[in-house]
Amino acid sequence: MSAITRPSSRDDGTTGRDDPARAATGVTPHPSWRFHDRYDLWVDWLQREHHGWTPYQSVVHRTFRSREETLLHAERFISRGEFPMQRGAKGMAGAAPVTLLRNRRDALLTAFRQAEGDGVTLIREVQFPIGEYALSVKVTCERIAGEVRATFGSAANPLRSLAGKPVKLTRLIEHPYDVLGRAEGTLELLERGVRLGGELHDFAGGVTVTGVPYQHATVAVPRGLMKKPLMYRYEVADAPA
Numbered sequence: 001m002s003a004i005t006r007p008s009s010r011d012d013g014t015t016g017r018d019d020p021a022r023a024a025t026g027v028t029p030h031p032s033w034r035f036h037d038r039y040d041l042w043v044d045w046l047q048r049e050h051h052g053w054t055p056y057q058s059v060v061h062r063t064f065r066s067r068e069e070t071l072l073h074a075e076r077f078i079s080r081g082e083f084p085m086q087r088g089a090k091g092m093a094g095a096a097p098v099t100l101l102r103n104r105r106d107a108l109l110t111a112f113r114q115a116e117g118d119g120v121t122l123i124r125e126v127q128f129p130i131g132e133y134a135l136s137v138k139v140t141c142e143r144i145a146g147e148v149r150a151t152f153g154s155a156a157n158p159l160r161s162l163a164g165k166p167v168k169l170t171r172l173i174e175h176p177y178d179v180l181g182r183a184e185g186t187l188e189l190l191e192r193g194v195r196l197g198g199e200l201h202d203f204a205g206g207v208t209v210t211g212v213p214y215q216h217a218t219v220a221v222p223r224g225l226m227k228k229p230l231m232y233r234y235e236v237a238d239a240p241a
Helices: 067-080 102-114 158-162
Strands: 003-007 035-049 052-064 122-130 133-145 148-151 166-173 178-190 193-196 199-203 208-212 216-221 230-236
Touching (some): 052 067, 067 102, 067 122, 102 133, 158 216
Antiparallel strands (some): 035 052, 035 133, 122 133, 166 178, 166 230, 178 193, 216 230
16 A cells, blocks of 8 residues: 555554654755745736726736846836727627827836835736726736645655644545545654644655645555545645634
8 A cells, every 4th residue: 555544643652663654853945845936917908987997808917037027028018009909799809909109108107117016916006097998007926836746755745845734634536526534733744654633644655746835735646557546635724813
């Protein structure tokens, strides 16, 4: 068996050598778990409603690696002055070009350069009225960790990043999803497994673990040639209100 779930007992009289899931000592963050900043440029048409501006159509959405690159691309996009808009009934016509006059482009560019955000996730945002519509130009930043795929025995195993955190576990069969059980508790990382609440899960070092560090991780345990794997999905529990 690649995985065994059994009741946990901290005082069962076994020695460290006999315990197949001896507690690991220390968890050092792996380089693949690093967070990185993702910058997004959003340009949208807004429509005037009785309570203010509401989203109407998306013009462009692009992702960049740096703040400087995103702001530079935004200014170049504004300077071109072309913002397509879908007119007429849905599916009846293509996107029509909407080109701003030079003075309107300059005014929008100036407003964008002077715009401010919260300095954390919202870098800049401007809403520029044009008749019954408005152009929204927004730059955002999101700090994210990428998905990691590794074996359980690897130092890159994303499950290691959940050690010591309150975690929810769902055991299920993949496709169609058939939930077999749930558990919750503080995750204790072991050398060859995981202890969660009253359960001890033993995993072979070669089983695959996929997840986003510090958020969730899923251990896929093979069950045979023609069977779907048994999935152990661990995810950080919501903080109490």
